[in-house]
Amino acid sequence: MKKNNFYKEIYRLQKTIRLTENKIAKNYKKYKMRCPTHLSIGQEAVAAASGLALKNNDISISYHRSHAHYIAKGGNIKKLFAELFGFKEGCSKGVGGSMHLIDVKKKFYASTAIVSNSIPVGVGIAYSLKLNKQKNIVCIYIGDASLEEGVFYESLNFAIIKKLPVVFICENNFYSVYTHLKDRQPKDREFYKLANSLGAKGYRLRQNNPFKLFKELKKINEKVRKNPFPHFIEIKTYRYLEHCGPNDDTNLGYRTNSELNKWKKNDTINFSANYLVKKKIMTKEKILKLDQEVKKQIDSDFDSMKRLRSPKFKDIMKLTYR
Amino acid sequence: MKKNNFYKEIYRLQKTIRLTENKIAKNYKKYKMRCPTHLSIGQEAVAAASGLALKNNDISISYHRSHAHYIAKGGNIKKLFAELFGFKEGCSKGVGGSMHLIDVKKKFYASTAIVSNSIPVGVGIAYSLKLNKQKNIVCIYIGDASLEEGVFYESLNFAIIKKLPVVFICENNFYSVYTHLKDRQPKDREFYKLANSLGAKGYRLRQNNPFKLFKELKKINEKVRKNPFPHFIEIKTYRYLEHCGPNDDTNLGYRTNSELNKWKKNDTINFSANYLVKKKIMTKEKILKLDQEVKKQIDSDFDSMKRLRSPKFKDIMKLTYR
Amino acid sequence: MAITFAQAINKALHEEMKRNKNLVCFGLGINDPLRFFGTTKNLKEKFGDERVFETPTSENAMTGVGVGMSIHKNPCVMMHQRLDFFLLAMDQLVNSAAKWHYMFGGQKSVPITIRLIVGKGWGQGPTHSQSLQSWFAHIPGLKVVMPSLPNDAYNLLKSSIRDPNPVIFIEHRWLHEIEEKKILIKDSKKNIGTKLLNKGRDLTILSYSLSTIEILSMKKALFDNNVSYDHIDIATLKPLNLNLLKNSLKKTKKLLIVDTISHPICSIGSEILSQVFLDKKIKLKKNPILISLPDIPTPTSFFYTKDFYVSKKKIFNSIEKILERKLRYNLDLNEIHDVPNKNFKGPF
Amino acid sequence: MAITFAQAINKALHEEMKRNKNLVCFGLGINDPLRFFGTTKNLKEKFGDERVFETPTSENAMTGVGVGMSIHKNPCVMMHQRLDFFLLAMDQLVNSAAKWHYMFGGQKSVPITIRLIVGKGWGQGPTHSQSLQSWFAHIPGLKVVMPSLPNDAYNLLKSSIRDPNPVIFIEHRWLHEIEEKKILIKDSKKNIGTKLLNKGRDLTILSYSLSTIEILSMKKALFDNNVSYDHIDIATLKPLNLNLLKNSLKKTKKLLIVDTISHPICSIGSEILSQVFLDKKIKLKKNPILISLPDIPTPTSFFYTKDFYVSKKKIFNSIEKILERKLRYNLDLNEIHDVPNKNFKGPF
Numbered sequence A, B: 001m002k003k004n005n006f007y008k009e010i011y012r013l014q015k016t017i018r019l020t021e022n023k024i025a026k027n028y029k030k031y032k033m034r035c036p037t038h039l040s041i042g043q044e045a046v047a048a049a050s051g052l053a054l055k056n057n058d059i060s061i062s063y064h065r066s067h068a069h070y071i072a073k074g075g076n077i078k079k080l081f082a083e084l085f086g087f088k089e090g091c092s093k094g095v096g097g098s099m100h101l102i103d104v105k106k107k108f109y110a111s112t113a114i115v116s117n118s119i120p121v122g123v124g125i126a127y128s129l130k131l132n133k134q135k136n137i138v139c140i141y142i143g144d145a146s147l148e149e150g151v152f153y154e155s156l157n158f159a160i161i162k163k164l165p166v167v168f169i170c171e172n173n174f175y176s177v178y179t180h181l182k183d184r185q186p187k188d189r190e191f192y193k194l195a196n197s198l199g200a201k202g203y204r205l206r207q208n209n210p211f212k213l214f215k216e217l218k219k220i221n222e223k224v225r226k227n228p229f230p231h232f233i234e235i236k237t238y239r240y241l242e243h244c245g246p247n248d249d250t251n252l253g254y255r256t257n258s259e260l261n262k263w264k265k266n267d268t269i270n271f272s273a274n275y276l277v278k279k280k281i282m283t284k285e286k287i288l289k290l291d292q293e294v295k296k297q298i299d300s301d302f303d304s305m306k307r308l309r310s311p312k313f314k315d316i317m318k319l320t321y322r
Numbered sequence C, D: 001m002a003i004t005f006a007q008a009i010n011k012a013l014h015e016e017m018k019r020n021k022n023l024v025c026f027g028l029g030i031n032d033p034l035r036f037f038g039t040t041k042n043l044k045e046k047f048g049d050e051r052v053f054e055t056p057t058s059e060n061a062m063t064g065v066g067v068g069m070s071i072h073k074n075p076c077v078m079m080h081q082r083l084d085f086f087l088l089a090m091d092q093l094v095n096s097a098a099k100w101h102y103m104f105g106g107q108k109s110v111p112i113t114i115r116l117i118v119g120k121g122w123g124q125g126p127t128h129s130q131s132l133q134s135w136f137a138h139i140p141g142l143k144v145v146m147p148s149l150p151n152d153a154y155n156l157l158k159s160s161i162r163d164p165n166p167v168i169f170i171e172h173r174w175l176h177e178i179e180e181k182k183i184l185i186k187d188s189k190k191n192i193g194t195k196l197l198n199k200g201r202d203l204t205i206l207s208y209s210l211s212t213i214e215i216l217s218m219k220k221a222l223f224d225n226n227v228s229y230d231h232i233d234i235a236t237l238k239p240l241n242l243n244l245l246k247n248s249l250k251k252t253k254k255l256l257i258v259d260t261i262s263h264p265i266c267s268i269g270s271e272i273l274s275q276v277f278l279d280k281k282i283k284l285k286k287n288p289i290l291i292s293l294p295d296i297p298t299p300t301s302f303f304y305t306k307d308f309y310v311s312k313k314k315i316f317n318s319i320e321k322i323l324e325r326k327l328r329y330n331l332d333l334n335e336i337h338d339v340p341n342k343n344f345k346g347p348f
């Protein structure tokens, strides 16, 4: 990446994620994307900064809310849309749906639907990298609820004793479905401290400045690359829409409008745009142009879905075994 | 308990456990006690001090190495022997064997054979105590390998958010079967610190002076009784015999004779006997008499096994469902 | 007044919570805004959040916690929004709950009822749609109940809660909106749950859970075709009582098992077939047919599920095959195969 | 030179580790002083402790780690000293390993072989003796292999390791000391594993794993009684190929299934019965018999296990029943029912 180019790239990625997710949200209600879909609107900074901080041959693996991570690792957006629509052209041939994404070429190895289920798989990949003396790392995305599943602790323990090159990115958005963190975990628990006392290296980073976040993550990744060891990074963030689906949900009463608005006011995409202008990295006009470019591409990717044909069950009947 | 009486009681309990386990070890090779049997020889101080620190209506629950905890909670020794022999008169009617002990009256609620399996059960009992506004606590015994199973973390988390009256007694004897702690968990991990950062109250106590240990545990128990909250106590200890069975095993090479001998030199039963004499709580003669008394009782309990008859499968065929 | 399956569950929970002050309910989502598909409505309001509580995402520990509560003083109802999540808890289920009473010599039993919801359609896919009743039935010490109609849901949930043993209570998500006219209160001490829904001569159709609803919806078509059949709904899968089935078979000598929510191998369907096969007193005139899902995980896509799931056509065809004659039937071409009813708009 | 089952396993592991530099073996106890019942002898010494490693007691995570390694570049063999411990890993097995290839559109497969040891006798009791092959067979995406003789153990372990799909490889602990004269090397690409061990006219006996050894030990007695029987050993339980059985049944028209290491309900035995029952081409002359364990958890006591486990007498009696005639046989009254051989002194 050319010097300073990363500013533009991060912004572009944030925007790409936002507009892709918006596109899905807007069209979900036509009832053609028929699968449980967890959107990342509001959480783009984490995905963008962490995705760009990885090298092409680094691997990432994610959980149910994974569109952003898939895109940030270079995942093909057409194939994402096709997956949601259930077409054979989807990244998982339509078999997996929104919660089971994969882009082998881009080394986005998988996202899975059971809370914490992909964690040990990521750790296993890291063991394999080490065995093969590859100088790559594995980035494992998790939500805050992942710390409630025992397998997180088992996996981290193994990664520590084997000194594996894994970076956990924990997107703490305070909620698991409708339940606030304080009702699920000890009130004054600090994730990064907990990670430390488990024996990993814990960090607490912030999403508010995605460029800074990128640099911090990049530094950590290089450290891990040089001296393989599990690092755990908590980043507080917030989802704007409902847990699963395309709607606002403050009417349900489990969280307040004012909480939501506080986060919206600090929207990281706005921040990035303003920052680029302020620092004279891009002009307002250039940004607008970029926005339109991104939008056009997404619109065209989405429109291309119309040309896809309904697949048949027999196309995948032989896929259970290889 | 009368003042100072606890000294004698602790000693008696240590001795009772040691002699019971010795009795089993000596007779195991006659191949009549046919079940996997994990002896606690070397670890008696923990059981004795913690068992006596509980009230009658407190509940304890344990893992595969549980004879000592069963005895320390008042479990019937005849029924323990009968269980090992597989008689209907056993504490679990011979169905469970050494790894599944129970004495409902004495509120020793269970020991189970799968690592960490009894932990959430103990936590559930604690929730029930709280619901019923009982002022009792649950003592959950675990080994050092328990911290490798995810369910430990899940259970502790729940106990913390619900503020439950549980005390974990972790007998860290450094080994899980033939594998040293350092090959299974991070080298500089301190259990009590880990417990703290999970959100519990962590302690590290020592077994070398069982009387002191008793007082410390008693204090912690009373604290928990007053303000229910999970406490986690690590006590380093050491088993003298093989992981499972009645033999010495230093010949296997996974641990050294010198390591074993270091612990034997600091045997807690010797310590207790000497301490009682030194502090003039009991004379040497009184101790000898007590020893003989204990031995006689155990011998007679053991001999009574000869009078038991072989049970039949049909006696328990209806036990699967209540 | 009509009552839905979900309302019947809710009613049973309310009554049992009221009846037994020690009963506790918990689960992930139990107090969510929709109240667990409506089945836990007003429960927390009525009985407080100590007896009706939300849990962390810790399926294995929470199952053990349930065992602990229920061997102490508090029988409980644990619930999971998808059966698939419960796979994390097999140690506590199989090594603890199922064996506790037995392995501790009959001194403590585990009165826990575990509600598991099975997903279907709207892209539930491979990990949100599994139905493992045959796993549970394989394990001695467990009971397994899978009602299909509100009355059975109500009565069987009550008897499951009062049962001193662990009961796996499996609800197909698509049943929640199914209605019956009113609730008939049965003796709640027994796990009843096998009954004749139609009486005839030529064929015995056995089904359970959602499959029963599917057969019921074909009633008129079968009647119009003069198909005279016994329809047996079997809601208690373990212990499995096949008396009604066997008596029916002595008459009809022809058997169709419709089990549209299970994979075929080592399934409840296979078990029933094998028990019939072993019975000397039963001689069939034709080989039986077992309809089940293909031995393939559930795909997500709307397009694939159409042929993955069992169609009514397939059931009609199987009946034709057994009876050796053609049937006339109209299939509702407007019916969408991946939703339980027209109002359902996903995602769960 | 005779070779034991345990040695056959060991030989297969050595050869495959040598053949494929990416293959990894791990498990709790893999490098213990006894080397996993002798099956992993010299493995670490030969291939180093990165490829042959001991694990923490973390069954669920380690299964996921195996999935991760094997979808990346390292196929692996994971092992558990008791199947019972593996219950903690059902999420990773069923929701990950079994479905991965399918749910990600066929792009990555999971070449993992999972060795599970089944315990028996010497008070293994309710939680150290379970054998859940029917659970695994129920799950699409898994293969299940249960050899009974050293040759099959050797060849099937090799083919399992080379299989690009997850294979559950179940070894009964009592087989480890069983000997065969020598190893015949077969084509290791296929999961072979159904074969005729005796040929006759009047009866078909089907068995697998330890049950096969039990039937083999009765060979002389059956011969002396002029019982002419086909004995079929079925080592690959999933996918289940019943051609050999069905052909045999067309001849003998009588079937005894001996499955002495499984509970009866929804078992492999039930599955086989149901498949035979469904087949139009097979008409039996007598109702079949299925011998299995009672539907009760394993008790610990020596006294109880005597009648809990299936005796030879029971097998003889079942044959008498099917053949409708009495047999003469001597039972070795000195045989101890809770050890595999006279040298076995527990505890595992």
Ligand SMILES: Cc1ncc(C[n+]2csc(CCOP(=O)(O)OP(=O)(O)O)c2C)c(N)n1
Residues within 6 Å of the ligand: A038, A064, A065, A113, A114, A115, A142, A143, A144, A145, A146, A173, A175, A176, A177, A243, C028, C057, C059, C085, C088
């Ligand atoms: C084992 C398991 N239990 C329950 C669920 C239901 N579930 C789906 S998403 C989710 C919330 C997870 O919260 P978090 O990890 O914080 O991720 P977020 O949705 O907030 O991004 C839950 C509980 C599941 N998928 N898997």
Ligand SMILES: Cc1ncc(C[n+]2csc(CCOP(=O)(O)OP(=O)(O)O)c2C)c(N)n1
Residues within 6 Å of the ligand: B038, B064, B065, B113, B114, B115, B142, B143, B144, B145, B146, B173, B175, B176, B177, B243, D028, D057, D059, D085, D088
């Ligand atoms: C889930 C599970 N995995 C493996 C085992 C085998 N196992 C029996 S005892 C034991 C060692 C446990 O070590 P620790 O908890 O330190 O107790 P100790 O034996 O040292 O007292 C193991 C691994 C088991 N019983 N359960």
Ligand SMILES: [Mg+2]
Residues within 6 Å of the ligand: A143, A144, A145, A171, A172, A173, A174, A175, A176, A177
């Ligand atoms: Mg969250």
Ligand SMILES: [Mg+2]
Residues within 6 Å of the ligand: B143, B144, B145, B171, B172, B173, B174, B175, B176, B177
């Ligand atoms: Mg230990």
